[in-house]
Amino acid sequence: MKVFVTGGTGYIGRVLVPMLVKVGYDVTVLDREFLNYDDVNTEYDSLDVKIIKDDIRYFEPSLLRGQDAVVDLAALSNDPIGDLDPLKTWDINYIGRARVARLAKKVGLERYIVSSSCSVYGFREDTANEMSDVNPLTTYAQANVEVEKDNLKLGDSQFTPVALRLATAFGYSKRMRFDLAINAMTLNVFKKGKLGLMRDGEQYRPFVHVIDISRSIMTALESERELVHSQIFNVGSASLNVKLKELAETVRRTVNPSSTIEWYGDPDRRSYRASFDKIENTLGFHTEVSIEDGIREIKEKLRENVLDDFPETHTVEQYKKLINQRSHNLGIDKSNIIL
Numbered sequence: 001m002k003v004f005v006t007g008g009t010g011y012i013g014r015v016l017v018p019m020l021v022k023v024g025y026d027v028t029v030l031d032r033e034f035l036n037y038d039d040v041n042t043e044y045d046s047l048d049v050k051i052i053k054d055d056i057r058y059f060e061p062s063l064l065r066g067q068d069a070v071v072d073l074a075a076l077s078n079d080p081i082g083d084l085d086p087l088k089t090w091d092i093n094y095i096g097r098a099r100v101a102r103l104a105k106k107v108g109l110e111r112y113i114v115s116s117s118c119s120v121y122g123f124r125e126d127t128a129n130e131m132s133d134v135n136p137l138t139t140y141a142q143a144n145v146e147v148e149k150d151n152l153k154l155g156d157s158q159f160t161p162v163a164l165r166l167a168t169a170f171g172y173s174k175r176m177r178f179d180l181a182i183n184a185m186t187l188n189v190f191k192k193g194k195l196g197l198m199r200d201g202e203q204y205r206p207f208v209h210v211i212d213i214s215r216s217i218m219t220a221l222e223s224e225r226e227l228v229h230s231q232i233f234n235v236g237s238a239s240l241n242v243k244l245k246e247l248a249e250t251v252r253r254t255v256n257p258s259s260t261i262e263w264y265g266d267p268d269r270r271s272y273r274a275s276f277d278k279i280e281n282t283l284g285f286h287t288e289v290s291i292e293d294g295i296r297e298i299k300e301k302l303r304e305n306v307l308d309d310f311p312e313t314h315t316v317e318q319y320k321k322l323i324n325q326r327s328h329n330l331g332i333d334k335s336n337i338i339l
């Protein structure tokens with residue numbers, strides 16, 4: 001099967017793409033490479049993965065010819081990045097990904113998978129499932145809601161769109177993100193012997209390891225059409241809906257038991273939990289990697305100096321730099337577009 005992965009040099013892409021190749025997929029990646037990782041070329045070359053440096057908003061539709069499926073990961077990839085430039089976020093995360101799905105259908109691809117987020121549920125008392133009302137609180141979350149709506153509507157007898165609402169990722173990737181909660185906590189305890197935590201730590205959040213995210217995408221590619229057709233699935237596991245203070249304690253214990261937690265801010269009770277019954281019961285998908293295993297993996301990579309606190313690992317800061325470099329472009333002259 002030929003799979004076209006947008007955003008495939010990003011955090012999830014760097015785990016997903018080798019996994020797809022290993023099981024025999026023929027993979028092409030399209031990415032603007034905003035996060036600039038040189039080693040990706042060597043790695044993908046050796047895997048026979050073609051990288052097209054282009055933008056989901058402008059690429060030539062003919063690039064999709066001959067492909068069977070799209071995994072659409074390209075996006076400004078969390079709430080704080082989205083808040084840096086809400087118009088750009090809308091342009092890429094909604095208009096851009098809606099374009100990819102329309103083109104995929106037009107060119108005759110069979111399947112399209114978009115990476116949405118559990119953040120569409122906003123903060124709430126109950127545990128949200130795919131039938132719950134959404135409550136998107138940021139441009140990033142709103143763009144996910146709109147792109148799900150538009151793209152899932154495209155489903156017909158030839159074309160199967162699927163939306164995966166991912167919990168917050170953790171774990172090691174060659175394009176590392178230290179702007180994600182568990183990864184950041186692990187780094188801080190390892191480097192500084194302390195981690196900062198917003199009071200009172202009673203807030204719940206859902207998490208999922210990046211390997212399990214990649215497995216869920218493969219499941220969505222391989223499941224029978226009727227099971228996934230125009231469907232939304234939360235991706236994670238009930239056991240990975242955790243209170244932040246328990247999470248911080250787990251990181252502290254696993255990385256350095258003599259480290260400390262430093263509390264800050266006024267008590268913030270904004271919580272959310274998601275239900276993962278649908279993906280478990282419909283597709284038989286279960287996560288495999290625990291939070292402790294993810295923390296240990298990052299700790300090992302830090303210890304071996306495979307990983308460090310490089311500027312590119314702080315995604316928000318990296319995009320801030322790009323936005324500051326942005327000249328006078330209004331999205332008209334492609335050659336001027338920095339972001």
Ligand SMILES: NC(=O)c1ccc[n+]([C@@H]2O[C@H](COP(=O)([O-])OP(=O)(O)OC[C@H]3O[C@@H](n4cnc5c(N)ncnc54)[C@H](O)[C@@H]3O)[C@@H](O)[C@H]2O)c1
Nearest residue numbers: 007010011012032033034055056074075077115117166169
């Ligand atoms: N990592 C998480 O915790 C998480 C959780 C929920 C949803 N998601 C979603 O999963 C997807 C991938 O996330 P990630 O963690 O790998 O993020 P990432 O920021 O590491 O990767 C995103 C990739 O998209 C590329 N990109 C951005 N805009 C583009 C454009 N206009 N054209 C082409 N390429 C573009 C970037 O260069 C980058 O390589 C995103 O849609 C993100 O919103 C991620």
